[in-house]
Amino acid sequence: MNPRTVQTPVDSPAADSPAAAAPSADGGDVDAARSTVAQDPPPTWIEWGVRAVSFALVAALVTYVLVTGFRSNDPPTFEFDIDRAAIEQRDGSWVVPVVMRNAGDVSVTDFEADLVVAAADGSIVERNTVHVEIFGHGASVDTEFRLTVDPRAHNLAVDIASYQLP
């Protein structure tokens, strides 16, 4: 060990030594600064423990991301839940709450979905579009479609207009 290092407990017998009683101004810093792997004085178990935990955390997260990223190959699959009971008129528009979920294993960007309001004979009464910048896999998005007509007497369906794969 570098003799200039102040590593001796103050209350130990060696504390009477000049090095311990009067630690050098640099405490071995200048010489130790040349090393990028060893430090002076060596760390305690606390610092080693923090290093070990840090490595374990980072390695575990990276491994998990890699494993899930390559094991999961289901294409984007979207589920829509139209809450007909919660349809209401607000600020002059009819608001239809919809919960959208990306049930696949792939995130998409620039996702666009249309709420299609259709009459009983199948003719389209109105269509409204929402845009989601990034739709992560497994993510749910609560959104609202705004319509000019009362949709309660019509058939409602959500169509996927477009999205981009990453």
Added chain:
Amino acid sequence: MARILAVSPLGATVRDGDGDDDDDVSPLWVVELRDLARGFCGALFLAMPLLYTLEMWERARAIPAWDIALIVILTYFGNVGFALFNGFKNRPGRRTAWLDALTAMGIGLVASAITLVLIARVTLGLPHTTVARLLLLEMVPASFGASLAVNQLGGDRRSRALRDDYSPDVRKLLATTLGALMFSFNIAPTVETQIIGNAMSWWHTTGVVLFSVAVSYLMVFIANFADSHPDGGVLRSRWVETLVAYIVSLAVSAALLWMFGYVDLTTPLHLAVPWVVVMGYATTLAGAAGRLIV
């Protein structure tokens, strides 16, 4: 190897402070906890704007798994670079760049996790893989903050000892890279770079290139913020240093845009070039600031 893996007893004591003669002698474990606290505060100090940035939360979901792994590896080496110049320990003798970089990443991870939970960006309803990606991405700036804690929040008097180990050219290139990386990280995830780049003509792009180089020269050699260093080998000439630094800054710019999934090898050049140049404006200024600091 034995020296690398050496362990001090918990009762060991060490001088703690900024190197003055009146520094206290403290138990080493207390000093280590102070170092960790310093790194933790530095991580939050630098990363806070990005912890509150929408694009960071969203890009984490879209970046491919391999890219995340590569980003983490590059982050480790970036932290080694920061730790060589700075670190979160106030005594150079207790710094070990290759291992402190690892600790900085752990600190950044924990600091990011706590903040993201507290601001409800990480919740129980979020898919686990999204949480993992988000934490790893936010860890990048937070770990840089931890590795720069002493520089950000004071407490260093003798990091110059390290600088003597590197040639002026290496120092300048490293400082340009690290400065560009640190100061431009707040801009990189935002879409504004693409919005600006898409709106620019080739005249604008050329103007930004010339102005970036001119401001870099102005900042380092004219404005006298600090003594400019005439030393150096290949980079002894001011204009050579400025141009090489600009190329390095553009490389950092491209790397940051790749990191957040904005450019890759399939991106058309007519889009990628203006984006890299616009981002390069920021990285050039930041790289010049980095060269002033060393």
